[in-house]
Amino acid sequence: MNIAIIGSGGREHALCFKLSESQNVKKIFCIPGNAGTEKIAKNININFNDFKELKKVILKNKIEMVIIGPEKPLVDGIVDYLEKNNILVFGPNKIASQLEGSKTFTKELCKKNNIPSAKFEIFYKSLDAKKFLKKSKYPLVIKADGLASGKGVYICENESSGQTAIDEIFNGKFGKAEKLLIEEFLQGEEMSFFIISDGKTFKTFQTAQDHKRVGEGDTGKNTGGMGAYSPSRLINSDLEKKIINKIIQPTLKSLNNIGCSYKGFLYAGLMIVNNEPYLIEYNVRMGDPECQTIIPRLKTDLFEIILSCCNGSLKNIILEWDSKFSVSIVLCSKGYPDKYQKNIKIDGLENLIHSKDQFIFHAGTNRKNNEIVATGGRVLNFTSLSESFYSCQKESLKLINNLDWNNGFFRKDIGFKVIKK
Ligand code: AMP
Numbered sequence: 001m002n003i004a005i006i007g008s009g010g011r012e013h014a015l016c017f018k019l020s021e022s023q024n025v026k027k028i029f030c031i032p033g034n035a036g037t038e039k040i041a042k043n044i045n046i047n048f049n050d051f052k053e054l055k056k057v058i059l060k061n062k063i064e065m066v067i068i069g070p071e072k073p074l075v076d077g078i079v080d081y082l083e084k085n086n087i088l089v090f091g092p093n094k095i096a097s098q099l100e101g102s103k104t105f106t107k108e109l110c111k112k113n114n115i116p117s118a119k120f121e122i123f124y125k126s127l128d129a130k131k132f133l134k135k136s137k138y139p140l141v142i143k144a145d146g147l148a149s150g151k152g153v154y155i156c157e158n159e160s161s162g163q164t165a166i167d168e169i170f171n172g173k174f175g176k177a178e179k180l181l182i183e184e185f186l187q188g189e190e191m192s193f194f195i196i197s198d199g200k201t202f203k204t205f206q207t208a209q210d211h212k213r214v215g216e217g218d219t220g221k222n223t224g225g226m227g228a229y230s231p232s233r234l235i236n237s238d239l240e241k242k243i244i245n246k247i248i249q250p251t252l253k254s255l256n257n258i259g260c261s262y263k264g265f266l267y268a269g270l271m272i273v274n275n276e277p278y279l280i281e282y283n284v285r286m287g288d289p290e291c292q293t294i295i296p297r298l299k300t301d302l303f304e305i306i307l308s309c310c311n312g313s314l315k316n317i318i319l320e321w322d323s324k325f326s327v328s329i330v331l332c333s334k335g336y337p338d339k340y341q342k343n344i345k346i347d348g349l350e351n352l353i354h355s356k357d358q359f360i361f362h363a364g365t366n367r368k369n370n371e372i373v374a375t376g377g378r379v380l381n382f383t384s385l386s387e388s389f390y391s392c393q394k395e396s397l398k399l400i401n402n403l404d405w406n407n408g409f410f411r412k413d414i415g416f417k418v419i420k421k
């Protein structure tokens with residue numbers, strides 16, 4: 001089959017790599033892809049948010065199945081559009097994508113179905129939200145409603161930082177805002193929990209933990225993710241049962257009740273408090289960089305899994321996983337998450353020697369005049385599988401140090417909570 005992957009990050013390169021291992025995949029197209037996907041797929045540089053243009057490219061290249069990586073096209077209804085045009089597509093439709101696209105949609109769904117999550121209030125007016133701050137306990141969490149690329153969440157220690165958050169959100173810092181949420185602050189440890197679903201059944205798709213802060217020891221500004229490890233140190237069969245029974249199943253059932261079935265990856269961002277799960281947020285896709293740490297552990301043919309989701313036959317598939325641990329470290333452009341230079345050459349990448357348990361996934365890279373250049377803040381992911389988290393980290397660090405890119409920086413402590421030296 002000819003297939004296409006929409007997106008250009010490390011997540012998409014990891015998916016592309018795994019799909020390329022399948023005997024039943026004839027040709028892969030990556031739209032738009034990066035310098036890494038280019039080696040295993042044909043990159044097509046169009047704006048995938050222009051659905052009509054995308055359809056033309058799909059038909060012209062005889063693409064038979066489309067896999068959607070990032071959230072924006074999902075929230076904008078790419079699945080509904082392609083399905084209407086009889087194109088096989090993997091991802092949730094526009095209604096189901098509200099789980100990520102609208103925080104208030106998800107919070108209301110949690111409330112209605114007794115899904116454990118932080119207590120919350122929705123505010124439409126700045127004055128009302130500020131009045132609420134006066135009688136609140138701190139810290140508390142203030143969130144813009146829509147997609148905000150991982151931003152738009154404020155942890156407020158006092159009333160005055162709460163007032164600033166409310167002003168910034170209602171003044172449109174994260175796009176037009178009609179409403180915001182104020183939430184109780186949950187104290188615990190975070191975990192990313194994944195499932196894959198065909199709309200009728202679902203299978204768990206591993207756990208991971210990412211490091212969102214730019215600095216060592218989880219300090220400094222929030223980023224798209226500086227690295228991840230899998231599995232999460234928190235998961236155990238008792239906790240997994242609770243997550244499925246209290247969070248995942250009621251969510252999918254509630255979508256069914258409004259006539260909507262969930263097809264695609266679903267990523268539950270959880271806070272674990274004393275072995276009890278609370279939902280912080282849903283994402284309607286794989287995580288990035290969690291995907292780059294989970295996918296190398298998958299032993300089953302990813303193409304067969306995704307095809308079975310499109311055909312509604314996931315129940316017939318058994319997912320097998322490598323028991324090794326996994327750590328993925330992100331190499332970033334100096335200056336990220338603030339200003340950084342673009343189009344800086346990366347020498348030596350293609351000569352870097354690595355073992356079969358090591359993977360280099362590209363994110364913000366491009367090929368220009370036969371050279372690889374960095375085009376983004378997060379540039380490359382170095383993943384290692386091994387018998388311990390300690391050796392995973394050591395191997396990934398060794399590989400990054402061998403590259404020795406002088407415009408780059410990375411965290412040396414990814415996985416520090418699970419690494420016992
Ligand atoms: P989000 O963009 O929704 O993932 O939120 C960003 C980060 O804010 C999360 O990864 C959590 O660390 C934190 N966060 C969000 N909501 C809460 C909450 N109710 N309690 C504690 N931390 C939270």
Ligand code: GLY
Nearest residue numbers: 210225287288289
């Ligand atoms: N790892 C965070 C995200 O994918 O949203």
